[in-house]
Amino acid sequence: MQDPIEPIESNVRGYARLFPTVFDTAVGSTMTDTHGKSFIDFFCGAGSLNYGHNNRQAKQALLAYIERDGIQHSLDTVTSAKVDFLDAFERIILRPRKLDYRIQFTGPTGTNAVEAAVKLARKQTQRSHVVAFTNAYHGHSLGALALTGNQFFHSEYYGSHNDVTHLPFDGYMGDLDTSTLFEKMLNDPSSGLPLPAAVILETIQGEGGINVASDAWLRRIASLCKQHGIHLIVDDIQVGNGRSGKFFSFEHAGIVPDMVCISKSIGGGLPMSLVLIRPEIDVWKPGEHTGTFRGNNLAFISARAVLEYWNDSDFEQQIEERSQRVQTKLHAICAKHSARQFRVRGRGLIWGLDLRCGDLASETIAEAFKHGLLIEGAGAHDQVLKVMPALTIETSLLEKGLQILESAVDASLF
Ligand code: PMP
Numbered sequence: 001m002q003d004p005i006e007p008i009e010s011n012v013r014g015y016a017r018l019f020p021t022v023f024d025t026a027v028g029s030t031m032t033d034t035h036g037k038s039f040i041d042f043f044c045g046a047g048s049l050n051y052g053h054n055n056r057q058a059k060q061a062l063l064a065y066i067e068r069d070g071i072q073h074s075l076d077t078v079t080s081a082k083v084d085f086l087d088a089f090e091r092i093i094l095r096p097r098k099l100d101y102r103i104q105f106t107g108p109t110g111t112n113a114v115e116a117a118v119k120l121a122r123k124q125t126q127r128s129h130v131v132a133f134t135n136a137y138h139g140h141s142l143g144a145l146a147l148t149g150n151q152f153f154h155s156e157y158y159g160s161h162n163d164v165t166h167l168p169f170d171g172y173m174g175d176l177d178t179s180t181l182f183e184k185m186l187n188d189p190s191s192g193l194p195l196p197a198a199v200i201l202e203t204i205q206g207e208g209g210i211n212v213a214s215d216a217w218l219r220r221i222a223s224l225c226k227q228h229g230i231h232l233i234v235d236d237i238q239v240g241n242g243r244s245g246k247f248f249s250f251e252h253a254g255i256v257p258d259m260v261c262i263s264k265s266i267g268g269g270l271p272m273s274l275v276l277i278r279p280e281i282d283v284w285k286p287g288e289h290t291g292t293f294r295g296n297n298l299a300f301i302s303a304r305a306v307l308e309y310w311n312d313s314d315f316e317q318q319i320e321e322r323s324q325r326v327q328t329k330l331h332a333i334c335a336k337h338s339a340r341q342f343r344v345r346g347r348g349l350i351w352g353l354d355l356r357c358g359d360l361a362s363e364t365i366a367e368a369f370k371h372g373l374l375i376e377g378a379g380a381h382d383q384v385l386k387v388m389p390a391l392t393i394e395t396s397l398l399e400k401g402l403q404i405l406e407s408a409v410d411a412s413l414f
Helices: 056-067 080-097 110-125 178-187 215-228 249-253 297-311 315-336 358-370 395-413
Strands: 023-027 030-033 038-041 102-107 130-133 164-167 198-201 231-235 259-262 273-277 343-347 350-354 376-378 384-387
Touching: 038 395, 056 297, 080 297, 102 110, 110 130, 110 198, 110 231, 110 259, 110 273, 164 178, 178 215, 198 215, 215 231, 215 249, 315 343, 315 350, 315 395, 358 376, 358 384, 358 395, 384 395
Parallel strands: 130 164, 130 198, 198 231, 231 259
Antiparallel strands: 023 030, 030 038, 102 273, 259 273, 343 350, 350 384, 376 384
């Protein structure tokens, strides 16, 4: 066996601190490090591996494509890989949902999609203000960062954010309906809120702590946007691609956003991002919003392969069955430690166990890691354990991972 590579301490950032080992291979929901130790993955590349690591169909399609010298990179010239993806996305995803969107490829990463959507809303409405929400996470480059709530990511030196107002997300004020506040501010010329170009939201805030907006709240926000000519942008980067139990998270509420940001799992494991745009508001001329790596052909190939899951009429039901297993275990953990008043939130296969204490959550994550489970924290104080396995995880691995999680919580408490 190859000598284990030790992470270089000075170069260890972010996830490398959370998971202090060197990973080497991965298949499905299992990652293996250079020591040969296997881990069950409930982290899922922060939502970019919904179909598992080295998904078999994606891998076979990629190998065949590379073997026949398919185009790898061509800026955004038309390629057969691109045409096949676009055709399948229209046929498998958009048409059955009666959705009519144009597709703008925006680059390799989710942030690129967020920035493009906001730019287009600003140009189309000729207004610059944008409403985002408390605990929102939309990325770290300067434009997207202005929309991200958590002050940990901000610095006064990153420039002005005076074109963004953060309003309270659903549930932020307990039972108070925060859409009423938005309505009141829109209708009050003294509220200090300029008429925004766009409202951007996650229907389930992933990084913000698995905060699930109710369907009624989403419908109310959508209707206020419509009344006032504001573009509703749904950031489905983390909870799209089936994570919520349906392909698009907004399907649950029955709303149709003006724009939808998609990334992470759309590429079947490879980097890709895009914005879906209602055709009427697409005012960009060809070439007005570009970037060298928009539309990576290898990503088109793997993206096309994983879209096949959505041709299977049982897929949503399979996600729901796994969802039930997660819910059952998380509620059992809460019941066992009822004095601690842990909370469970989520939908589909994104669940949060709110331990109400960041230190307890990080101890649990470290304990889980020791016993072969990768799980991440979320929320303003990293106090929420984010249970986000692949949509395709085998039941036995899911149950094993949940068992490790329960033992890790128990061990961190005693
Ligand atoms: N929006 C949401 C909802 C996200 O979860 C993320 C990434 N966690 C982003 C935007 C930014 O995506 P990326 O890191 O790929 O730029």
